[in-house]
Structure formats: C-alpha cells, structure tokens
Amino acid sequence: MAVGLAMLFIAGEGALRGAIGLAQKLGVSPAMIGLTVVGFGTSAPELVVTLDAALQGQSALAIGNVVGSNISNLLLILGVGAVISPLTCEAGAAKRDAGMMIGTAIILVALGMTGEIVRWQGAIMVAMLVGILFWSYRCDRRTQKKAAADKAAADRAAAEAAAEAGTDPDDIHVKELEEVGEVPQNIWVILALNIVGLAGLLFGAHLLVDGATGIAYRFGVPQSIVGLTLVALGTSLPELAATVVAALRHHTDVAIANVMGSCVFNVLSILGITAIVQPLVISPDIQAIDLWVMLAASLLVMVLLIRACTIGRFGGAVLLLAYVAYIGSMAVRFVPAI
Template sequence: MTWLLILSGLVLLVVGGELLVRGAVSAARAIGISPLMIGLTLVGFGTSAPELVTSLIAAFQGAPGIAVGNVVGSNIANILLILGVTALIYPLAVAPPAFRRDGLALAGSTVACLGAVLWGFMDRWIGLLFVAVLVAYIAWAYRSERAAPDAEAEMHEHVAEDARAGPGGILGSVVLALVGIAATVGGARLLVGGAIELAQSAGISETVIGLTIVAVGTSLPELVACAVAALRRHADVALGNVIGSNIYNVLGILGITSSVHPIAIPVEIARLDIWVLIAATALVLLFLRTGWTLRRWEGAVFVLLYGAYAGYLVVDAGMA
C-alpha cells in the first residue's frame, strides 16, 4: 500500500507538472507574452512545480527532512543523473556567452544553499530574501536579453519553443493549467504521505527518503525535458533546463517554502549531502568550462557518481 501511494503520487506529479507547463505556456502565448519571458519564467517554474508543492506539503506535515532533502537531492540528481543521461544520449555543447551568467547564478545559488544548511534553520526572512534574489535575477536576465539579444536569449526562447503547447484559446489553457495544479497537489500529498509511511515502517530517516525517492521522482519532468531536447539536438535547452531548475529549486522552492513555513535543516544534510551538491556543481562548471562541451564520457562519470552516492545512502540507511 505504501509503495502504491508513492507510485501514484509520482505519476500524478509528472502528469500534473506537464499539464501545468502546457496550459501556462499556451495561455502566455495567447495573450502575447514573448518566448523569452516564457522560457525564463513559466517553463522554469512549471518544471519545478512538483518540487515546490512537495516541499510545501512536507513542511506543513512536519517532515523537514523531506522538504529540504527534496531540494538538495533534486539538484544533485539534476546534475549527476539527468545531465549525465542526457550527455550519454547526445553530447551537450554550450555557447560561452549563454552559459556565463546562468553558470554564475547556479554557483551563487548553490553557495546560498550551503549557507542556509550550515546555519541550520531557514526562517521567514531568509526565505523572503531568497525569493527577492530570484525575482531580481529574472528581471535582470529579461532586461539584458531583451536589450541585446544574444545566445542567452536564443537559449531561453528555445526552451519556450520546446515546451509543448496545450489546447487553443485562453479558457482551455487556463483549465488545463488548473487541472495540472490539482494533479500536482494531489500527487504531492500522496507522495509525502507514502514517503513518511515508508520511512517509519523501514526505520529509515525521512531525509534519506527525501534525498532519493522523492528527489528523483520530482525531477522526472526535467529528465523528460532534457532527453527530448537532446534528441532534438537542442543542447542549450537541456543545460538551460537543469541550470534554471537548480536555481529555482534553491531560491524559489526553499525560499517560498521557508517564507510560508520556517524549516529546520536536518543535520545529516549538513554532514554529507550539501557537500555532494557543492562538488557536483563545481564538477559540471569545470567540465563545461573545458571545451564548452559535456561529452559522453563525462556524462558516464556523472551517472556512475550518482549511482555511488545513491548506493551509499541506501547502504548507510540499512546499517543505521
């Protein structure tokens, strides 16, 4: 029954996130919002919706390990697993101008996450600060790319173009987005409830469940988006999805969640997982900086590293 709850929740999260993105993108196109703004905001927020709703529900249900582990684990999975698998499908080349600013924002948001984890508690003022920084980043990106269109603007427009459109007309698009929101909320409730039950019955901490099952499950929309982008030879879109998702996860999801409901950071995340995230972020920046390409062998290294990390969590949890 527990696994049925988890699987049902994951399915609803994936379906709900897809419907939400399709509805929101279609409505935005219908009222004339530019592809640049759609790529910068709606697609990024839409693919991060499963993480946001899951973390909010987990925080309100008194499961901070799932709320924070979901974000940290998703960001680790995004880099090591999703980018690794995507690079195995097709090597990811990136134009230096398209990567520099967003790569800097990725590094900055990851360091901010490290600071919050080491602080040990995310109060409302920290959450509001994170959200304010995210809004400022989006506004700066939009203004700079609109004023001087370059490879970065082209990347975000590709993100919007690759997003599947929903039914014609604003009404149909809004209905589709609302259905997506409902499915996402329902899926998150089932997933969090099942994850808490699994942790209690198996004697495993909620944090480990959040870092593994919940994190990978809520990252599935990014995996699908990146795989499709790689098959279409839109490497910039695949990288943009992961980089944007990781920025949104820290500044947006942790920010919104803690501004609504302050979160105590589990000490186990400070011992290992945040450092794995720091290392993964540094590694992807290094790999992309050397040749501006994520090659297949580098993707294989990422996948192997993720397998080793997940395997360690499982073995360590079993020995605890």
C-alpha cells in the same frame, strides 16, 4: 507509479513544444523560457512537497527534498540527457545560468552552516529570485537582438551567394522551417500546451511520489533517506521528463536551462517561500555531507559547461556514475539507522 511515469513523459512533450512556441512569440530564447516557465513549472512538485513537509514539522524531509532534487538534477538528469544527445548551449547562457546556479548553491551551503533558514532569510531569497529573473530577461533580450542582427546579415550573404550559384535561396532554410513547423504558432494552443503540460507534469509527479513514498514507509526506510532519495528523485521527474524530451528533440539549450533554472528555483523560491511560512531546521547529516555534495556537483557541471559550452556523452556518463556513487554512499550511511 507506472501511470505517473507515463504521464510525465507525455506532458513533457507538450510542455517542451509550448515552451519553444512561447519563446518565439515573446521574442526571447528558448533557453530563457526553459529557465523561467519550464524551470518554475517543473519545480512545483518540490514546492508542494517541501511546504507540506515543513507544515508537518518534518524539516529533514523538506530540506532533504530540495538538496536531493538539486543533486538529482545535476548528476542524474543532465547525465541522462547528455548520454541521449550531447547538451550544448551558448557561451553567454552557460556563464549566466551556471553562475546563478553556483551562487544559489553557495547561499544554501552558507545558510546550512547556521543550522536553520528563518523568515527574514526566506524573504531575501525570494527577492533575490525576482531580481535574477529580471536581470536574466534583460541579458537575454540583448543577446537576442544581436543574434537577430547577425542572422539577418548572414541571410543576406547566403541569398547573394545562392543567386550567384543559380539556386533557390529558400532551400537554405528548409531544415529550419521544418523544425519550426513542429512548434505551434497559435497563441491559444501555445498557452494550452504550457498549462496542460505543466499540470500533467505536476499530477504525474504526485502519483509517482505517492507510490514511491508509500513503498518506502511500508518497508520502514528512515525519513532522511526518503527525502534525499525517493522524494527528491520523484519530485525531479518533471525535470527528467522535460530534459529527456528536449534531448530527443535536440533542443539541448532548453534542457540545460531547465535544469539550471530548476536548481535556482529550488533554493530561492521553494526554500524561500517555505521558510517564510515555516522556518526550517537543517539536520546535522545534511549539513555535513549532502550540502557539500550538491556544491561539488554544481562545480562539476559548471566546469563542463564553461570549458566548451557542451556536456558530451562521456561527461554525461561521469555525471551518472557520480550519482550512482552518491546513492551507494546513502545506503552505507543509513543501514545502521535501519
């Protein structure tokens, strides 16, 4: 567990630098890379665990892992990130990412009410993900072109003002250049950081999940609580590592997009792919409680983002308290079963 946790944070640093560098090379925003490359990469542990659980006939563990991971992403991970450094993003990105997150949460709740996710529904979910990624890329490219045009106009105005004041125009961009200097520019280094960073996140999560679940089973904790808490938290640790590193480096747009993207991937790709391989049965307790907690957490985060495009430290503390309350309620729910 200790080695896995250390590996997560080291790999998170590499993955963040690689993501920012890749965004610069492709001409898209870091948020877009967070939504796609980092979002999918950090969701890979959930995919592995969910597929394995489904193939072993443990649908409660599989569904609980995804639902619990989304709850952890929204309440714990965003909460921790916001307490470290207020999380901000562009208004367009906030509406786009939060809208997709809410949409996928509603889809999962609707499927949950039927009691199962079958193969044809899984295929539609995967197709929806492909469409969402294509649409997000098109929107991001338009936003980037407009931002580039606005920046060019601002740079011209700043250069004219600097010339009138008799200062060096290059001094205006010292901070920006220093920040860019932390990011690799060589494409092979960028690709290596992304691949090695994401691989490190996966392997670190695997070590930690194995340790945590081994302890849980040793003490006779039921499968449901393992899926919704320890396994969900363990497979969410790559998102936590990536978000903490992004918050410390003040790349908060990547932090938010990483969590939003992970929630979307969890529902559409992980449950979609798993349902295609092995149809999933949703247990009554997850139907009655946890799906609604996930939807409420999604709505809370959406309100915080849409209202001011920022989750401040107070908002982060509220999210953390909500997560603590959820875990506390879990103990009450499962003590009789134990």
